[in-house]
Amino acid sequence: NRLMNEIILELYKQNYAISNLAPFSESFYRCYGYENAIYEKMYELNPAYLRLFKPIKEGKIVREKWKDSN
Secondary structure, three states, rough: OHHHHHHHHHHHEEEEEOOOOOOOHHHHHOOOOOOOOOOOOOOOOOOHHHHOOOOOOOOOOEEEEEEEHH
């Protein structure tokens, strides 16, 4: 409870209008004023329709070590 109140106060001080969560429990966060505003929509289509699209063959892959990324 203290942690959530501290986070909400800090967001207010930093002038954040919204914050986005991936909640484990919507009812838990609802107690703190959060409401689910992002919903997911899933579409299914017949894979045969994708055969009409030709793959784009441009670009390249470069493999390097992280330390050499500059």
